Amino acid sequence: MHVSGPLSSKWAAYLGLLSALSATFAPSVAVKEHDFKKCHQSGFCTRNRAFADHALASSSWQSPYNIAPDSASFKDGQYQAVILKTINDSGETVRLPITVSFLESGTARVTVDEEKRQKGEIELRHDSKARKERYNEAEQWVIVGGTALDKAAKVDHEDKTQLTVKYGPSSKFEATIKLSPFSIDFKRDGNTQIKLNDQGLLNMEHWRPKIEKPVPEKQEGESTEENKAEEPKEEPKEEPKGEDESTWWDESFGSNTDTKPRGPESVALDISFVGYDHVYGIPSHAGPLSLKQTRGGDGNYQEPYRLYNADVFEYILDSPMTLYGAIPFMQAHRKDSSVGVFWLNAAETWVDITKGKDTKNPLSLGGKSKTNTHTHWISESGLLDVFVFLGPTPKDLTAKYGELTGTTSMPQEFSIAYHQCRWNYVSDDDVKDVDRKMDKFKMPYDVIWLDIEYAEEKKYFTWDKHAFADPIGMGKQLDSHGRKLVTIIDPHIQNTDNYPVVAELKSKDLGVKNKEGNIFEGWCWPGSSHWIDAFNPAAREWWASLFNYDKFKGTMENTWIWNDMNEPSVFNGPETTMPKDNLHHGNWEHRDVHNLNGMTFHNATYHGLTTRKPGELRRPFVLTRSFFAGSQRLSAMWTGDNQAAWDHLEASIPMILSQGISGYPFAGADVGGFFGNPEKDLLTRWYQAGAFYPFFRGHAHIDARRREPYLMGEPYNTIIAAALRLRYSLLPSWYTAFRHAHLDGTPIIKPMFYTHPAEEAGFDLDDQFFLGTTGLLAKPVTQKDKESVDIWIPDNEVYYDYFTYEVVPTAKGKSVTRSAPLDKIPLLMRGGHVFARRDTPRRSSALMKWDDYTLVVAVGKNAKGTAEGDLYVDDGDSFDFERGQYFHRRFVYDGAAQSLASVDYEGRDAAAVEDGEWMKKARSLGVREIVVVGAPASWAGKKRVTVESEGKKSEARIEFTPAASGRAAFAVVKGLAVSIGADWKIDFA
Secondary structure, eight states, X not given: OOOOOOHHHHHHHHHTTTTTSOSSOOTTOOOOGGGSOOGGGSHHHHHHHHHHHHHHHOTTOOOSEEEOGGGOEEETTEEEEEEEEEOSTTOOEEEEEEEEEEXXXXXXXEEEOOHHHHTTOOOOSTTOOSOSSOOOOHHHHHOOSOOOBOTTOEEEEEOSSEEEEEESGGGOEEEEEETTTTEEEEEETTEEEEEESSSSOOEEOOXXXXXXXXXXXXXXXXXXXHHHTTSOOOOOSSOOXXXXXXXXXXXXXXXXXXXXXXXXXXXXXXXEETTOOEEEEOOOOSSOSBOOOSSOSTTOOSSOEEEOOOOOTTOOSSOOOOOSOOOOEEEEEETTEEEEEEEOOOSOEEEEEEEEEOOSOTTTTTSSOOEEEEEEEEESSSOEEEEEEOOXXXXXXXXXXXHXXXXXXXXOGGGGSEEEOOTTOOSHHHHHHHHHHHHHTTOOOOEEEEOGGGSGGGOTTOOOTTTTSOHHHHXXXXXXXXXXXXXXXXXXXEOOTTOHHHHHHHHTTOBOBOTTSSBOOEEETTEEEEEBOTTSHHHHHHHHHTTSTTTSTTOOTTEXXXXXXXXXXXXXXXXXXXXXTOEEGGGEEHHHHGGGHHHHHHXXXXXXXXXXXXXXXXXXXXXXXXXXTTGGGTOEEEOOSOBSSHHHHHHHHHHHHHHHHTTOOOEEOEETOSBSOOOHHHHHHHHHHHTTSSSEEEOOOTTSOOOOGGGSOTTHHHHHHHHHHHHHHTHHHHHHHHHHHHHHOOOSEEOHHHHOTTOGGGTTOOSOEEETXXXXXXXXXXXXTOOEEEEEOOSSSOEEETTTOBBOOXXXXXXEEEEOOTTOOOEEEETTEEEEEOOSOOSSSGGGTTOOEEEEEEOOSSTTOOEEEEEEEOOSSBSGGGGTOOEEEEEEEETTTTEEEEEETTOOOGGGSOOOHHHHHHTXXXXXXXXXXXXXXXXXXXXXXXXXXXXXXXXXXXXXXXXXXXXXXXXXXXXXOOBTTSOEEEEOO
């Protein structure tokens, strides 16, 4: 949501009530990169990059990590042993227990710990209260299933040097564990796919005591204490021997010093994707979908990708710089093959990526030298815990990852419609006025949002008594139009008198602690603040209670929540966040759990919304800025504080696509750009693009000019309204796409490599995408003054223009240029698909709830002219769908038989599901009409078709329009008397 930076600028801006800021933000006002670390400013990143440089430059390098043969055992799908790390010339070793788990899902898991820390046999500095172990609780937050061991996994070969285990479906997967030096080679169908420690970059910094070096004796002629400060400091005359310890024990950045009571404890590993040229994922970064190399060179980055959730002010584009959230899940792809890894570590993490030809064994993958992608993962603390997925398809990866970390929760239907927001609507009258004007200008919307100014002096769970004197009245007006209210609640609690929330936080001892074990105090929007420690179960229970209607007075059943600033953002903290040596519940240091922090907070909010009224079992809606793997179960996200600029519009699409393939598809970007004042063409194009974001919200900074869509004037109002109505008409298909995402982790909008994994020309494309199972191919215009787009066509299927039914002249693997004036959204329908719409314009999705459906059939190019699709319907609000209270229909068009049928998607017996109240009423929902695009010419002159449903036959009208001037023939069937939840068949012959 908000600007962030050093205390001097941030707090001064707040004290001035932000009035001094210009209403227009110049392009030069952007993130100050020096406020955030580069690798060379991060001790553990520097050390591990240097370790890699040394290893890769030496022809004789051998990793010092070896499995002790007598420690190894294999039982019930799990291999256990001890790695011995040799740490000096005398052969002294450190014991690192390793577990390799082969799971029923076909996923493998490799975990390495440190025995001394496990046993607590280490000493902490500074009388620290911190835990002695490596952080080992990330899986309690992240992993929800898929960890059952594959007891059918078996040792296929074993000798003194290595062990090979076959596992997975039909034992198609195998892992060869090499003992000395330690490495693992993962194969599928006999071919190597992924290697761990192939380059020998495994590095677990073991515990060692800090040895205080003697202070050199003062030599004759040395300066006195009085004049010492005036003289330039000299470097020590003796060069330090051994490793560089300068950042082992304490590390400063800016004016902050991080004390390290456990000393150095980073964990790093090289992971090679053998034969793979493209890698994707590890969001969130403002760069291309296909990740770049990070060791320099033409067009590459110099810096590693960084995963360290931070409040980044006006982030820059095409950068590996960290942003607000982190998902350490990476996929590699080549023609018809995908594999992936999930690095389960919540500490600050850097990832280097390099590529090179496989010169060792060029014939192993089909007769020519292949590209290998080498990645180097570096985390500051915690376990080495990595999951390996062997695909072979992109869908297999997202499904298996979803099995582990959970899939996106089934959203409330309103939440996938349009949201109207700015910082800030100034009063309840302002909110009601916007609500009325959206109706006046016939612009549908479902949710209006309130930023921090609604609360009294930025004290959350309160209302400004003057500006928002009647929040219930405001909520009731919204409710009468089927609309919702979202209010912001951040994790920083103002430290002030006469504020019950902070008084309870302190009295119950539920806040984050500083390194001394006292409640941490920092600065954020309200000034002096404390932070809830949502790792603490008691804190989560207390936090949930604050959302009760009798506690958060002024809220109603149509009020939902926005969690911002939860990285956490601390204005006077290092890198605008919390000191790493702060302490959380269980005395884990903040460094161990930083990237998890935001998720623990929106987890607490999610559960608060499920318990605010006894018996009110409704799906919560929570928006979060900070996130980690698993956040998809709890919330939607957005890409943070973007700018009102064309390049930020362009960058939003690969960022959202990256979220989708990384298991978090409920993603969006601020439409119009948060900072600045978009020109009218830019705002219009952004609404057209936003209509295809899974999360669709317009938002603006407090100093940006008002830009509600009805303020643009003509022709912009009409064009924006059309984009909004397009989103609303397609809501049934969007909701169906969310159902698939909920079931198996499928992205909601899909990049070309995901839908067409054999077409190499599409692997780099990240500016066009398919929507769900609809076959709708969208390519929003994202460049200034652009009135045409080139859409790449991935196959030999027929494509129709969505709006005109024109048959688009296409060729597989080629781009087709489409005219796209300002009032046109480039949108094609791929043949072979059926999708659903609701075509009656309404003011909100709630008012569409009982509207009948339109089905669109885009006839395929194959000899039979087939098409298929589906529609999922439930009450859009409760958890009753978990008890079978839904319809999920499959539509099958058979061109040879000239019929269209509706059957249950899952083959459920309707009689086996007892109808609840919603199901009984929903059976009245029908099919309003059916549009068949690409209808056969033999239908010309036909007036009636036969309909068979629930044992009865009837007739319906058909209107046929012949092909003309490049437009496909199409037919419209009307007057159907069929229920959307019933089996039925239409005979066109």
